[in-house]
Amino acid sequence: MSQFPEVSGPAAPAVHRKSATSHGFYPPAPNPLSPVVSLMRLIWQGDGDLLSLLPREAYAMPIGPLGYSRRQIVIVNDPRLFRPILADTDERFPKSDLMVDALRPLVGNSIFVSGGADWQRQRRMIDPAFTHMRIQDAFGAMQAGVDAFEQVLLDRAQRNESFPLDVAMSHLTADIICRTVFSTSLEGEISRRVFEAFTRFESSIAQVRWKTLIFDPAWTQVPPTADVLAACNEIRTCLGSLLDTHFQPRETPWNDIASEMIAAVDPVDGVGFTRDELLDQLGVMFLAGHETTASALTWAFYIISQHPEVARRIRQEVQEVCGSDTPRFEHIRGLTYTRNVFRETLRLYPPITFLPRVSAENTSIDGYKIKRGAMVMISPWTIHRNPAYWPDPHRFDPDRFDPAQESNQVAGAYLPFGLGPRVCVGAAFAATEASLILARLCTRFDFETSTESRIRPIARMTTRPNQQINARARVHHVHQ
Ligand code: HEM
Numbered sequence: 198m199s200q201f202p203e204v205s206g207p208a209a210p211a212v213h214r215k216s217a218t219s220h221g222f223y224p225p226a227p228n229p230l231s232p233v234v235s236l237m238r239l240i241w242q243g244d245g246d247l248l249s250l251l252p253r254e255a256y257a258m259p260i261g262p263l264g265y266s267r268r269q270i271v272i273v274n275d276p277r278l279f280r281p282i283l284a285d286t287d288e289r290f291p292k293s294d295l296m297v298d299a300l301r302p303l304v305g306n307s308i309f310v311s312g313g314a315d316w317q318r319q320r321r322m323i324d325p326a327f328t329h330m331r332i333q334d335a336f337g338a339m340q341a342g343v344d345a346f347e348q349v350l351l352d353r354a355q356r357n358e359s360f361p362l363d364v365a366m367s368h369l370t371a372d373i374i375c376r377t378v379f380s381t382s383l384e385g386e387i388s389r390r391v392f393e394a395f396t397r398f399e400s401s402i403a404q405v406r407w408k409t410l411i412f413d414p415a416w417t418q419v420p421p422t423a424d425v426l427a428a429c430n431e432i433r434t435c436l437g438s439l440l441d442t443h444f445q446p447r448e449t450p451w452n453d454i455a456s457e458m459i460a461a462v463d464p465v466d467g468v469g470f471t472r473d474e475l476l477d478q479l480g481v482m483f484l485a486g487h488e489t490t491a492s493a494l495t496w497a498f499y500i501i502s503q504h505p506e507v508a509r510r511i512r513q514e515v516q517e518v519c520g521s522d523t524p525r526f527e528h529i530r531g532l533t534y535t536r537n538v539f540r541e542t543l544r545l546y547p548p549i550t551f552l553p554r555v556s557a558e559n560t561s562i563d564g565y566k567i568k569r570g571a572m573v574m575i576s577p578w579t580i581h582r583n584p585a586y587w588p589d590p591h592r593f594d595p596d597r598f599d600p601a602q603e604s605n606q607v608a609g610a611y612l613p614f615g616l617g618p619r620v621c622v623g624a625a626f627a628a629t630e631a632s633l634i635l636a637r638l639c640t641r642f643d644f645e646t647s648t649e650s651r652i653r654p655i656a657r658m659t660t661r662p663n664q665q666i667n668a669r670a671r672v673h674h675v676h677q
Pocket residue numbers: 292308309310320481482485486487489490493543547548549552553612613614615616618619620621622623624626627
């Protein structure tokens with residue numbers, strides 16, 4: 198595992214543990230304002246944080262307007278109303294033009310952005326790479342990634358050094374993606390270049406798009422900037438080199454996601470992916486497969502550091518389920534509380550904040566008029582914090598997902614992985630990976646975090662803290 202940077206500057210200030218009360222634990226929550234002030238805040242901050250666009254009203258209304266913009270923007274919060282939108286596979290509500298344009302230089306016309314027959318073919322070919330059996334095969338590579346990460350944390354702990362939590366989580370999940378997709382690690386020169394170019398890509402695309410969303414008409418083409426193009430070319434060249442290793446003959450066949458994709462054929466016409474198509478799909482796996490999980494784990498470890506009772510319960514569960522073994526694939530199912538910590542983190546901080554669609558025609562939803570070209574936002578963020586669906590919604594309570602309580606959940610009101618035919622293909626992969634990481638790291642370490650000022654979630658490509666969180670890991674000592 199590569200060394201992620203340590204925190205520069207003065208020693209981290211005292212640990213903040215403000216939000217645990219006798220009524221439960223309340224991690225950072227949104228602070229919505231009126232529509233005008235929300236818009237002003239977005240423009241004023243200029244950091245592309247789309248959560249700033251959400252006024253107070255946007256959290257509770259079943260359907261309604263979002264802010265002031267040249268193009269109509271509608272938010273749909275009621276599961277009865279958004280289910281048919283998410284069930285559509287392209288005709289009436291394709292994926293947002295803005296999002297597709299932004300991602301296209303990196304991922305071409307691949308599964309995340311394509312529609313209609315193209316998407317159906319790709320989905321048929323990619324689904325088999327994420328079955329239960331394939332995840333079991335990938336588990337060894339996940340464990341190897343966690344082994345390497347533990348070693349880095351151990352070094353940090355021994356030197357009493359702090360590190361930026363979100364950067365560390367991105368390294369960990371990118372390393373696991375490299376291992377599971379290409380059988381290489383982030384230590385490799387090429388994977389490291391992909392990771393660095395990806396970070397540049399992410400910071401470049403976020404800035405431009407919110408201005409187009411607010412000020413331009415629908416389907417305005419925004420050409421990618423030179424920075425974005427350079428980053429994408431670098432990523433695709435590197436992914437190409439990693440892919441090409443898989444075409445060379447060798448004694449032991451590859452057993453990873455890339456080799457699955459190479460071997461995939463469409464059951465309908467028997468045709469496989471071309472090399473360019475493979476590059477597009479692997480770009481998506483890298484994009485969708487590591488930043489999302491990194492975002493969720495950043496929040497999970499932040500919460501754990503502020504509310505150590507969560508780590509205590511995870512440790513206890515690991516002890517009960519795994520005994521003195523390190524968690525194996527067959528243990529993961531039994532780690533119910535650990536998985537529920539991940540699920541509850543995804544509820545409060547869904548990494549993909551909005552599932553944006555465009556209305557291809559003038560239409561109406563439940564009597565509400567939608568113009569052709571309107572941006573239709575379905576937001577796991579607002580839906581997961583709506584008190585009509587979630588009692589005491591801002592409270593962190595993994596036990597909501599206990600089988601006994603889970604049956605009270607409103608159908609469709611939990612959608613961190615999307616819903617319907619375009620639901621995330623990597624959901625089970627991510628849940629296995631995150632459960633393993635939480636179980637392993639909480640057993641081995643205690644975490645502390647500190648920040649200069651109050652942490653606020655912001656939505657860029659994924660839901661992130663507005664500032665760097667400095668973390669410290671200390672080796673956990675078992676008290677007999
Ligand atoms: C915590 C982790 C993750 C979260 C929260 C997440 C979330 C999502 C969401 C919300 C969608 C649907 C987007 C929409 O409908 O507009 C999606 C789609 C997708 N995700 Fe994930 N994802 C995660 C991990 C992964 C992983 C690990 C992979 C692969 C290795 C992956 C690959 C994909 C792909 C390929 C799609 C497109 C599916 C389609 O359109 O048919 N995701 N993800």
